[in-house]
Amino acid sequence: MIRKKTRQVQVGGVMIGGEAPISVQSMNTTDTADIAATLAQIKELAEAGCELTRLAVPDATAASALGEICRFSILPIIADIHFDYRLALAAIKNGVNGLRINPGNLRDQEGLVQIAAAARKRRIPIRVGVNSGSLDRRMIEYYGGITAEAMAHSALAAARRLEETGFEDICLSVKASDPGLTISSYRLLSQLTDYPLHLGVTEAGTAWEGTIRSAVGIGTLLAEGIGDTIRVSLTADPCEEVKAGYAILRALNLRQRGAVLVSCPTCGRTQVDMLKLVKEVETRLIKINTPLTVAVMGCIVNGPGEARAADIGLAGGQGEFVLFKKGEIICKLSEDEAVDALFSEIEKMEQESGEQAQ
């Protein structure tokens, strides 16, 4: 997989584009004006592996809350601005690390000039975030609908308006709720620009459906070398977005954070309660940051092979499991003991990898 070479921008301490790893971002669901709740959710997101988060700035109260949030946040903060350029100016003044503006609803050129000047002074980048649900009407009319051309050229036109002010610290996105339109829009945009691209399928849906739609949209583009940072948009806890984001990157071997769980689909041979066990393993793996492959298999057909090939694995038998670590059998376990024994070994592996990293 050859990644398209893009320019680089920096949001807080996170580099986006160029040779930088593809970063995973999310968006808080808290009311930005509620500073304590917002900071608590930022902490949860950071623990889940989120690298950047975006906050809605619908009004002046939210914009002024950004001062304290930015002071205490452990993640770089991107202010999400629609309609009113003055909210962008207030967000910049209050210390945000990046801005997202929507060219579909922020068309005031004088306002844009002021935003660009303030962002340049604070050295923060601006993402021009086109969204199929709020695409500039003039683009829709000119291109005869919400098309890839309309999406890509809307982003480029806004980038040009920023360039005219001398501002080029830009990132672009062209998200549609339809994965097919998302893919064609980004493909076209990637051919036309070398600005870094933020990928996402917008309003993708619930954790289940939305993860699949995002994996198709974002995954297809990443597999073609397109994209520098990703956000999975789900109607769910934003930590689920982060989890899904890393799963997409891991599937393409682009990032290795956290564990890959290999589990068999079960069949008539299964003689252990695999569904319950795999669910518990999946839940407990969320807290594991070390890149590991963990196998949980139902029987002796593929179980020993997969468990041996993984960093650590359980292979089921008749009401019992064999625990493998780095290809070697460690012990036999009853169904009740299996998960705790697996995690006691995983925790040791986390500790060892932490010591090696120091």
Ligand code: SF4
């Ligand atoms: S590993 Fe065994 S239990 Fe699991 S699907 Fe394969 S044959 Fe069935």
